[in-house]
Amino acid sequence: MKILVIEDEVKTSAFLKKGFSEEGHVVDLANNGVDGQHLAETGEYEVIILDLMLPQRDGWWVLQEIRKRRSDQAVILLTALDAVDQRVQGLRQGADDYLVKPFAFSELLARVQNILRRSNIRTDEVLHYADLGMDLLRHKIWRAATPIPLAPQEFRLLAYLMRFPGEVLTRTRIAEQVWDMHFESDSNVVDVAIRRLRRKVDDPFPDKLIHTLRGVGYVLELRH
Known part of the structure; x- marks a missing residue:
């Protein structure tokens, strides 16, 4: 928020x-x-x-x-x-x-x-996408009923991705909305945060949700 x-x-x-x-x-x-x-x-x-x-x-x-x-x-x-x-x-x-x-x-x-x-301003108490769930008020995240502990910054990043499923979000947009900062082309803060988030949200599960569109940004999407 x-x-x-x-x-x-x-x-x-x-x-x-x-x-x-x-x-x-x-x-x-x-x-x-x-x-x-x-x-x-x-x-x-x-x-x-x-x-x-x-x-x-x-x-x-x-x-x-x-x-x-x-x-x-x-x-x-x-x-x-x-x-x-x-x-x-x-x-x-x-x-x-x-x-x-x-x-x-x-x-x-x-x-x-x-x-x-x-x-009901642009947010629900609980967000869902595929088998991923997030309780915004209680700061709880789970996937396939498995709890996933996230740091506050990781929580904000995932919440932002979950608000726009299927939409490619640029690094600039993510940096402005999640970190309240202007993104510089030589900065890898967004990429590092995405890698950390993937280790927790994607790596332990067979279906991957966080995808890279090379040269553009990231998208939360279930691909078959």
């Missing part, structure tokens, strides 16, 4: 990035309303975590701009503004949820998961 955090408090944004990354998600950060709105408009995020008291442009403006473009974008307001009328205003202006600081990360994570379950 890809998450955008728009938050000007450095400690809070670093805490959120660390927490969501440990859960296996990719996190982008913006520390003001203008940059946050630009990322929200140009990127694809399952959830946006939005502070209201931001420099340059406040969170109310950012939320308004997001809703002009997309009515289905999941947005959680995370703010120190705790008055009832402010909460009501946030929800009426289109926020999916409103959490007051200070907060527990476990509660924020639960709210994110609940929003995704309710709105």
Whole structure:
């Protein structure tokens, strides 16, 4: 899952990035309303975590701009503004949820998961392809009923492949979505990660699922 955090408090944004990354998600950060709105408009995020008291442009403006473009974008307001009328205003202006600081990360994570379950935004709790299964919320992977332990980065990589079965994904696209980095032609980070993933997901089983399209990228596909 890809998450955008728009938050000007450095400690809070670093805490959120660390927490969501440990859960296996990719996190982008913006520390003001203008940059946050630009990322929200140009990127694809399952959830946006939005502070209201931001420099340059406040969170109310950012939320308004997001809703002009997309009515289905999941947005959680995370703010120190705790008055009832402010909460009501946030929800009426289109926020999916409103959490007051200070907060527990476990509660924020639960709210994110609940929003995704309710709105079914580009993800299901469990992904399936052939005999391969993945539980996104419980971080469990199995193939032919055999559990497969994966590191967080491997989990993100496999989840991305499973979201686009049969579609060839370029190294650039994989690097941007899984590692949140720009791919350089002399870098083998994607290839190394794919090899590690194959050792766990493909090598112990007769049917291979992860295939290479030479010079282009990789595809999750069952071939007979």
